[in-house]
Amino acid sequence: EVQLVQSGAEVKKPGESLKISCGASGYIFATYWIGWVRQMPGKGLEWMGLIYPANFDTRDNPSFQGQVTLSADKSANTAYLQWSSLEASDTAIYYCARCRDLAYFDAFDIWGQGTMVTVSS
């Protein structure tokens, strides 16, 4: 079964760092783009960026540039989303998702279950 399994909920204080994960199974991880999507409480979906694990190429949303870092570990079949200094406005559910077509930009056909990140003093 093709699936993405994300790390568990996090509660952090402003200024702290955080790295959440998205583990892939059931397919060749390196050859599909993986994206990250933010959903703030009660709000819609926002595309944050993409990473291609085969060569670590990324496509970033300018709205999130400098705020988060996308990375991947091919040996662990895992993608990561990282913050160096969290803010209260980062409170949201973060989803990873796989692009449908091999090696190409495409709709997201497989989604992780989401990671809830709460940032509060």
Add this chain to the structure above:
Amino acid sequence: EIVLTQSPGTLSLSPGERATLSCRASQSVRDSFLAWYQQRPGQAPRLLIYGASSRATGVPDRFSGSGSGTNFLLTINRLEPEDSAVYHCQQYAGSPWTFGQGTKLEVK
């Protein structure tokens, strides 16, 4: 940036009826690179339609997508209570990829 505007914001219908959801783009979506997702409360989004009109694996044929350019529709025939959800459109033609604000469908 391509802005997607979905309408209506909320739609309330009865089982067996048809729902028509609209997604309008601020500029033409190249190659009809537009997708529709269903998101039930407390769940991750689920891909329904890609390429404007192709159904994803396992999606019932009650769901259909149409349109091109700047106007796209998601039609759901023979509504069932389980179709109650928020429906999001997304374009993946140009960076940054963008989502619409969502349409909430209530079936009861």
